[in-house]
Amino acid sequence: MVSRVIPVETFDLVIFGGTGDLARRKILPALFRRFQAGQMPEESRIIGAARSEMGTKEFRAFVGEAIGEFIPAEEAPAKAVENFLRHISYVAVDARGTDGWSDLSAQVRQDVIQAFYFSVAPALFGDLAERLHEHGIAGPESRIVVEKPFGRDLESAHALNATLAAHFDEHQIYRIDHYLGKETVQNLMAVRFGNILFEPLWNAQYVDHVQITVAETVGVEGRGAYYDLSGAMRDMVQNHMMQLLCLIAMEPPSQFEPDAVRDEKLKVIRALDPVAPAEIVRGQYKAGNGRPSYVEGVENPDSRTESFIAMRVDIANWRWKGTPFYLRTGKRLKSRMSEIVVTFREPPHSIFGEEAGKSANVLVIRLQPDEGITLRVTIKEPGPGGMRLVDVPLDMTFAEALGPDADDIPDAYERLIMDVIRGNQTLFMRGDEVEAAWAWTDPIIAAWSDKGDRPLPYETGSTGPEDALMLLHRDGRRWREIEV
Template identity: 65%
Template sequence: MVSRVIPVQSFDLVLFGATGDLARRKILPSLFHRFQIGQFSDDCRIIGTSRSEMDRHGFQEMVADAIRTYGQPGETSDDEIAAFVDLLHYTAVNARGDNGWQALGDLLRDDAIRAFYLSVGPSLFPDIAGRLRSTGIATPDSRIVLEKPFGHDLASAQALNAALRANFEEHQIYRIDHYLGKETVQNLMALRFANSLFEPLWNSSHIDHVQITVAESIDVKGRGEYYDKSGAMRDMVQNHLMQLLCLTAMEPPARFTPNAVRDEKVKVIEALNPVAPDQIARGQYRGPEGDSYREHAGNPASTTESFIAMKVEVANWRWAGTPFYLRTGKCLRARESEIAVFFRDPPHNIFAEDTGTGGIKGNVLVIRLQPDEGITLRTTIKDPGPGGMRLTGANLDMTFADSLPEAGRPQDAYERLIMDVIRGNQTLFMRGDEVEAAWAWADPIIAGWTDHSNDTPQPYDPGSSGPEDALLLMHRDNRRWRGIGS
């Protein structure tokens, strides 16, 4: 049975950059889906702003078209769309000038939650935050939501944090990472801390290693100029993969509250050892003419990585001797994100070697984030049928769509996170010191290859699993990556 939906408090959500690609593809369709299931109270409002001159009707038409294009197929009706766009307002605002701020302030209500979603480039964050405060539009109870990238390095992240904290308190700032809104990521915490089965084994005595993979099949075409200034390390490892690592490795918090959870995540980042250059593999996809990274990036001499893999060690009692292998890249064989926890082999094999291929292997717990969210545990069982004791592998599989069909359509990560902003729940958002700690760890790694002009990424074929160096990274430790797309 689907749980009863409780409407959130009345809110005015101001969406800066409301005509941009992210707003149309993700944010506005996500808000519509929450409206569809009855999570909005009757007087909730969404106020779009951007530099574009547009009247309210034009904005409503734009949003209706975005919902039809990017919403869930077959789950929208014209009546629902019409009811939703009736909540929409629009006013043009110059983020770096004076125009439009008075009109925006006049639209807002004193008795509703005020949330400001900055779906704009990070260079505009300080300007918008400052004007929200100086114009009196931001109140002590307002919330401000910021998209990544949150800084380009430690110095820029610190400067951005300082600019935000000059205008908002930390409890008002929501640094969004959509990976934390995924159902399976939250289920990782439930799996560990709500079940006595796994947590006693969640340490180096029982876990051989952990693999965290975020593979993307798409290339960088269309956003190559941005990506070439960032690369896989800045774009994915420092934020998305770091968050998955923290949730996998963190100690149990004293309670499930925002600061208790984030305190433990920061401890993980601060416990990370520096990563030596020989524990890193960098790659850049090189396809036939017209399909190579350098052509997509518009930079024929680019040394920016479109793939990175690394061996990371958490220097504490729980994880001493258990490495975490991280990898992410563009133009790979399949779109796939997962956390794979490899348990150690049984200490003694009582079965003959001919009962199975190579005897008993350790269990593997796989937490799948995409494309099909779910959890799988690989076990060893007797091969059914006559012929004596023959061993084989079998999966205990919980694909959420199959196991919990009554839960209905899975929420998009943005749906959950935006509603958490309205509720004032920061558990799934990054704290300022967490962001800075991640950059403090990442900066020396990036400097390690940028200081050497001859350290160029290894080429790999589009549609492959990455460069040879990534395979060697595991083979040196007598381990193998799980296959991408297998």
């Protein structure tokens, strides 16, 4: 199998916040990889823009260091890096003032695709949008990319949407969620809608329950000030996990086209039942293994912000009524793992008897590490002694199934940035979708805030609070083990 690389049209990409951490770790290395893959036209340009007073030479050195830090040396030969850096320039701009905007206007071409990546705090979105138009830089076909957090509640998300809408049409706005750029997430849609095998079974009649787990081993690290104002609910559930839930639960769109896909995701969000406090477990990690506790990491000894959350979610529609979705995410857990587990119901009648054992088909979609899909099916255990049932995996780990071509799979940022250049919004959130997610999330947060509940403490390196296990046990189910 040969990976196909489809070049995009010539573009100018301006990265506001070009000297920031996200640009250094993700955006610039992703662009280099696409350049290496032959996807970036020779005439295209990448323009860094930030407050830092530096010239193009200094910024190119910054980009070269980022590539050296985040891309293995064997994948970044010196000549390739040198060629890539020729496409790089820099302009110092003041987002809230006038400095630098004339220089930026002189660099951005009007006869190529224009994309502006807002890798800055949301408070600056409006200022950047206004100045792009004030100085005649952005046009009716320009595209802007905005990062999360897109608001911290419905009111702020609505205000952000209104700010951007004052200067850009919805078809120009790309709200990025890197989870949607993962190969396995897109394969989830291919598995569902490209195979007759699964879609007839993808409903409450045949699916017992669904688990979505995003486990991290890191703590808040250097993000304490931000994280203590957001918590796991705002940081992970309202966006990343909500998107995964929508892709699992949505109806088949009429076609694989941006608004058709996003219309169906929106229907799922609007069908979510309110979540009762009894269906939610919040946790906060303790000190352990030589690492500080959550409250030490955020420097707030009275913090009631959750670093872990588990919850049962129900969808009030014909397809999913009666099938619970269990969501779980947290920091300082046993291992780093993201996966979706679809557990099908047991056969209505076993012809083999109780002594043969019981089993259920399980579809496991792994997002990280080792992206892939596994379907567990039931067979007879080999050997004499009668009929004994055992589960075995049908495994499609990408690294094994695709061989050397698996190394060519673009990471999430590579794919999503190229989708921006192509003008494909399928894997980006629409404004009404974001607001609907906050409309569901806000009452949940308000309920525990009003009660003043403290998160439950849990051990570093564990699977979270014990009460999270009971969330499933009382329903007669179990979490799939977080693997090391």
